[in-house]
Amino acid sequence: MKTNRINHIKPQTKSTFITFAIAIGAFALSQTLIATGKMGNQMAGLMVPICYNVILAVSLNLTVGILGELSLGHAGFMCVGAFASSVFSVLVKDDLASGLLRFALAMLIGALTAALFGLIVGIPVLRLQGDYLAIVTLAFGEIIKNIVSNLYLFKDKNGFVFGVSRTPPADLTTVEKVLNGPNGVTGIPKSSTFTIAFVMVLITLFVVTNLVNSRAGRAIKSIRDNRIAAQSVGISIPKYKLLALVISAMFAGVAGVLYSHSLTILTATSQNFGYNMSIMILVYVVLGGIGSIRGSMIAATLLTILPEKLRFLSDKRMLIYAIVLIIIMLFNNSPAIAGIREKVRRVFRVKILRKTNTPATEGR
């Protein structure tokens, strides 16, 4: 009878369970490896980056895979979350003794600020579609990066001065430069631990999978599949589009908080918050399978580890990475070699995997 009950579980639920099982299993395994000293320092140092990259990939998948709109500015929201939270952390560092409470508040502030920016970006882009929406998100990402690296926040014992002027006003005594334009924020407490980062991954997975399989999620997917049909059955397109964009931005903000609190100095460069980073996240999503939450999670993990493992190639590292990326894209998607691809897949395909894969390809 027990087996019978398992078969009655909805395929989406089963798929969600598998996703969580993989995540928790991977966490338990790496914690064991770290505890027994089997994992090298290099790998152990990658654990927090893996977590925030997974959060970035899963949250971008909500926009690209579930809502079906290409976003090239995801790193911009990450930037907002990173700066809002680290400015907060630096400001209250002396007043708030409890590290965990401070980090929880910083997380909340980072997430909410990023969500607010998601709303600010989301409302104007409701008019746009396709490549035009993509270019506007790219533009917003670049604007955010550009503005953030020109903001200054000075603090003394009486209060703050905030603005675009690089010199602190003369009447401020013993100035502390909290936010110093292109030099960014310094002295951020290193609060991002593997466990906290992993808890955030679980929260992200929980919210996103539940959203995808809920009434709202079905509404969002219906907009992706046929906007006009969705509209004609009474689905409010602005409402659900904004919902997806805001939640996606919020989790990008969470990833930004984790990222900034794993560094001591945070600056906005084109490497970490420019469109390059947005594209990197998009690569995780596309390689993992558009619309597949589990795929995003696995692809983000592997693609965070791969460049580190290729370090022995030194300057040829990213060259190999690029070649691997092109080959994977051609192999996975070329209509010309569909026959060969099927043959290779048949060799690797396990019966159980196929069972869970066939009924629902979305929202795993």
Add this chain to the structure above:
Amino acid sequence: MSFISYLLNGISLGSIYALIALGYTMVYGIAKMLNFAHGDVIMVGGVIAYTAINSLGLSPYLAVLAAIVTCTVLGITIEKIAYKPLRGASSLTVLITAIGVSYFLQNFVLWQFGSNSKNFPSVVRFPTWQINESLSVDGVTTVTIVTALIIMVALTLFIKKSKPGQAMLALSEDRGAAQLMGVNVNRTVSLTFAIGSALAGVASVLLCSAYPQISYQTGAMPGIKAFVAAVFGGIGSIPGAMIGGVLLGVIENMSKAYISTQMSDAVVFGILILVLLVKPTGILGKKIHEKV
């Protein structure tokens, strides 16, 4: 510096953007893909010109020719290897592949050329044009504007009058119908990539002459700006790319001069967003009519 010289510098920068944007917009019109590797083709052109002059000791004219030829061959090769097998796949797939190609070109040059940016030798030897004592036009500026103007006129004539040009236009209007009318799709797509990349070759030399620095990252920012210019003018539209490119260059230079040097990128992208909010398909973009 007076307003007019800011304007002329802006037009000069904008003409370079326009040449690059033409490559984006032509490829988009015909292959319906965003060729993100286009900016890096420009960088390769610059590196070739640099190597030809500094290491091989060729004359600047031969170096320019070498850059254009290399870019053209590179464009066709990229299309054949990376994009052609994906014809019919989703546009996002092709976009990621293009990004892969972009990474490849950047890192190949990084590996061969080193990470330091190098000083680009002056290729354009054209005297400075002194209009009056407060206003003079740099030789590079004159050459850039004139070259871009000639290329734009030639390209417009080519598209309007020649048979391959008409084939390109037909393909961008309706691929299926064009194929039925006997247009050779593969050859036309290759030709598009060839022309786009040759323009990138010209743009590379002009860009490196105006901003005499060359490194493996040279192409990234102009590439993205030109992409913005193409969308600005309405992606897929050739006159749109020209207008968009020049406007973007002028806006960028004006905001550098009168608003803020550091914030000029934010101003450029902000204006782009405003334009798209008023005209969601760009200045000259076609309106998309949705059928139910």
